[in-house]
Amino acid sequence: MNAQNPNIRADRPVIRQLEEAVINRIAAGEVVERPASAVKELVENALDAGARRVDVAYADGGKTLIRVTDDGCGMTADDLPLALSRHATSKIDGSDLLDIHSFGFRGEALPSLGSVGRLIITSRAEGAEAAQIAVSGGRMDPVRPAALNRGTVVELRDLFFATPARLKFLRTDRAEAQAIADVVRRLAMAEPYVSFTLRDLSGGGEGRVILRADGCQGDLFDALSARLATLLGREFTENALRIDAEREGLRLTGFAALPTYSRGAAVEQFMFVNGRPVRDKLLIGALRAAYADVLSRDRHPAAVLFVSCAPERVDVNVHPAKAEVRFREPGVARGLIVSGLRHALAEAGHRASTTVAGATLGAFRPETPSPVPPRVYQMDRPGPSLLRAATAFQAPLGPELAEASARFDPPPEARDDARDEAATHQPLGAARAQVHENYIIAQTETGMVIVDQHAAHERLIYERLKRLRDAARVPAQALLIPEIVDLSASDAALLLDHAETLAGLGLVVEPFGGSAVAVRETPAILGEVDARVLLRDILDELSDQGSSQSLQAKIDAVLSRMACHGSIRSGRRMRVEEMNALLREMEATPLSGQCNHGRPTYVELKLSDIERLFGRT
Structure with a gap:
């Protein structure tokens, strides 16, 4: 009890301004938790740039290399240093933090990545020359000319080399690679008209393609159905119900699977708010409530649902990772999901998956024939007399046999x-x-x-x-x-x-x-x-x-x-x-x-x- 409290100091603490590199590393701890977080930020930037094709490559679970290539609007040589400055963004002007129509808006991802890894950005805007900038551990190199047809290539190497302690908290390469695939899969669901490719370069060379989803055509439901068939399999789309409901300015669209197409874990539950993938307990709870009457507690529904509303009715600035949202009227959002899904399930009637x-x-396991047919001995071959008898047996009934057979048929009044x-x-x-x-x-x-x-x-x-x-x-x-x-x-x-x-x-x-x-x-x-x-x-x-x-x-x-x-x-x-x-x-x-x-x-x-x-x- 007599030990001095380590938080109580004899001298007065001095308030000081932290260095920019330190600030970026602190921010990186919130924005970039693992390689999958870096992939999410970079792919979202590509989508905000209007990309129609996004290629993602990684090595060693994203720990040694992450490369995102897009065909978006690109950046000029003057834009590159500004893009690596904290809170510099083209997504919003700062006048209204609720009027957000893009994935990103905080301007933290690129400077955070550059502070904890070795980042190289090569970009070319229409009508301008291609340029490249590099930043390593927060130290920025000057802009230099580069060769690129269009769009942007962002290459991140040696993630967390500047903060080695974070490396100890990463999981195995396999687990990190699986998390990256999950992020790309969710973003591909949000943008069915955009082509996505995910490649693992761990073995060197061209690597192997983990995921390929070409851009889909048609209206929203047709494009989304085709994209989900690619990502989740045709079994899901064949057993899913189309959801389209509206309530008090909120709209719910997507696909929800039949109750008999349930899962042993919540592995096929994907929620989106204004096109943004989220993991929100309110929406997940509403999904479970909608299926509560048709599923046992140990089974989980499968669904891909999109909630759309005016930007000012939902706050996406709850967390730096933007994985959580807060609705202005949470009861309306929950009620929309519960009522919309229950109505769709009721309309499905007696349908089963x-x-x-x-x-x-x-x-049913039919007997598998032997690859080598058994020998047929002469005594087993049918003789001429047996063949004639078999042919006569299969011939149409003669008049006498037909009359005899009719006596065994039920009378007409006994059947309808x-x-x-x-x-x-x-x-x-x-x-x-x-x-x-x-x-x-x-x-x-x-x-x-x-x-x-x-x-x-x-x-x-x-x-x-x-x-x-x-x-x-x-x-x-x-x-x-x-x-x-x-x-x-x-x-x-x-x-x-x-x-x-x-x-x-x-x-x-x-x-x-x-x-x-x-x-x-x-x-x-x-x-x-x-x-x-x-x-x-x-x-x-x-x-x-x-x-x-x-x-x-x-x-x-x-x-x-x-x-x-x-x-x-x-x-x-x-x-x-x-x-x-x-x-x-x-x-x-x-x-x-x-x-x-x-x-x-x-x-x-x-x-x-x-x-x-x-x-x-």
């Missing part, structure tokens, strides 16, 4: 061919059989459908219960003795601000003096609940996202359990009329392609796929 059928076909033929033209076809008292086999116009009767009926009942719930206020159960919950003043105020919304869900909360609240009614469907724990969960969500879905989720969970117990059980035999009625209701019910837990309710197999299994193609 094609990957389900692919996995099913993969499970017209109705059966019409049912096969429905999306889920006509029921043909039930196997193992759990799976319905239906014939469609182009193949067959296998339906899990329990999972399908569970979703149908669940949607029916939700419609009944939404038709009227959720029934509430009055507590004999109101439960008093002590909260902080801010939590109590926040909870009471949403009291009307909570009352519509069956939870009635009133002030009880000071910072305490009284819980007078709880949702009857939940039965006996711990009001204190329930309020804490709601408050946590209100504080984190500005709105709460906890109570709604708890009610939906109860409805889901009720639907599970009230649905057709496995092992029950169904009549043909019941099976067809189930198929028709599935076609008319939103989200019927997956059960309440996100599993598919049916598998569709095309006739061409079935024929391929038997080698008939």
